[in-house]
Amino acid sequence: MTTSTQSNHSDQRKQSDPATSGQDDIILDIRHLKKYYPVYKGFLKKVVGHVKAVDDVSLFVRKGETLGLVGESGCGKTTLGKTIVRLHQPTAGELRYRFEDGGMRDILKLNREESFQIRKKIQIVFQDPYSSLNPVKTIYESFDEPLRKHNMGNRAERKAIISRLLESVNLRPEYMYRYPNEFSGGQRQRICIARALCINPDVIVCDEPVSALDVSIQAQVLNLMKDLQQELKLTYIFIAHDLSVVEYMSDRIAVMYLGQVVELAESGALYQTPQHPYTEALLSAVPTPDLNKKKDRIVLKGDVPSPVNPPGGCRFHTRCHLCQDRCRTEIPALRKVKGTDDHFVACHLAETEDAI
Structure with missing residues (x-):
């Protein structure tokens, strides 16, 4: 990619970044967050690369809502959750939290005492x-x-x-x-x-909280979490593999692939009108209770590429059945879908408001 192309991509991402919406009800604003893990090799443990577990993620979470995070194993959703609660120190980016005085501050820049106090506000439930x-x-x-x-x-x-x-x-x-x-x-x-x-706490990161439980118990725990959210005015970031569970729990859903958000939308819009081919493939795999209704299953070919050396252009192009030449060379920015208020997608084939 040329320098000019990189500059244009950076400008587009800054202009259409969903985390820059400036809404007063936003409690957590994640901006260009990255978490890289070094790869060591040889007797001297020389760093030869990095695992890009979370790579330039921008999201916002509204007070009192549930934001779902979905994607295949290894897509970075658990790493993102642990980075939000500071169990992992981010490599770059901002984690802006709305304090009681109404101001937004980057919690990564707080001093030791302030960081200790903010841990009361953001907690996690493990898998x-x-x-x-x-x-x-x-x-x-x-x-x-x-x-x-x-x-x-x-x-x-x-x-x-x-x-x-x-x-x-x-x-x-x-x-x-x-x-x-x-x-x-x-x-x-x-x-x-x-x-x-x-x-x-105000915000709870739920890292697949029911995946280790029997199906008969899952519904009880999910309903309990919903009741507690309503009673205590909680905000959830809900991480899960089960798309049916995510649909039941979430107000909005972010789809992650290889460390990046490829689609972000309200739950109903995402399930009814998905804009990214990866989202369509995930939804096609959800079983339906109606035996007479057949789904056109989209089977993804190949394995997820290595996060150490992700493919150029769109990271999904190696498995996408709609891939075009442009997808192999140009990185798609996360842009707003035309005619929507809160639906973002990172795909060259989708109709977006600021498409080139």
């Missing part, structure tokens, strides 16, 4: 409830530690908080004195949800 709880600590000890760290009451007050949280996820208060091995998988995940709530 595996069996490894999320310390097996040698009682539930009380697992809850009490973050409450003490953030000076949330004396011992009696903290115990009352833990009792109330367990009741909020339909567990008995006396369960706080039990160990994790005494609970089922569904009960453990409810405990993990309660623990994420114990320091009153």
Whole structure:
């Protein structure tokens, strides 16, 4: 790609960036976020490349909504979630959070004390409830530690908080004195949800919170999460493989492929009128309960390219059945779809407002 082409692409991305919408209800504004992992080789551990797990992602999350993140394994959605809660330090970009005074500040530039305080606002629920709880600590000890760290009451007050949280996820208060091995998988995940709530967060990153549970338990946990969201005015970033679950939970959905967002839209619009070939392929794989209704399955050929050396142009072009010469050389910017207010796509074949 020539220097002029790169400059034009940069200008387009800046102009059409969905994170620059400037809406007052935005609580989290992610701008050009990157997370690269070095690749070492040889006896001297020389850096020979980088795994581009998250590569220039821009998103915004509105207060009180659920933003879904979907994509194949290895697309970077879990890395993005962990980077948002600062379990991974970003390589570049901004994480702007709306504070109580209404101002937006980049939490990556906060000092040590401010960073500690912001951890109260953004929490995470992990995928595996069996490894999320310390097996040698009682539930009380697992809850009490973050409450003490953030000076949330004396011992009696903290115990009352833990009792109330367990009741909020339909567990008995006396369960706080039990160990994790005494609970089922569904009960453990409810405990993990309660623990994420114990320091009153505003945003919770849910990293495939029901994928390790039986189908019969998944619906209970999802409905519980919806009830808690409405009651406590929570904001969710919901990561999952199951597109049916994401549709049920999410207000808007971002589709990721090889570290980048390729489509972002309201849930209904994404499922009814997908604009990116990758999104169409994912949706074609969702089973339908109607046996008489047949779907035209789009089968993606080949494997996902390596994030160490992603293909030039559109990263999906090596598997896209609609690929054209332009797709192999020009990087598509994430642009607004014509005639829509909140539907963005990174595809040369889609009709967008600022297409070349």
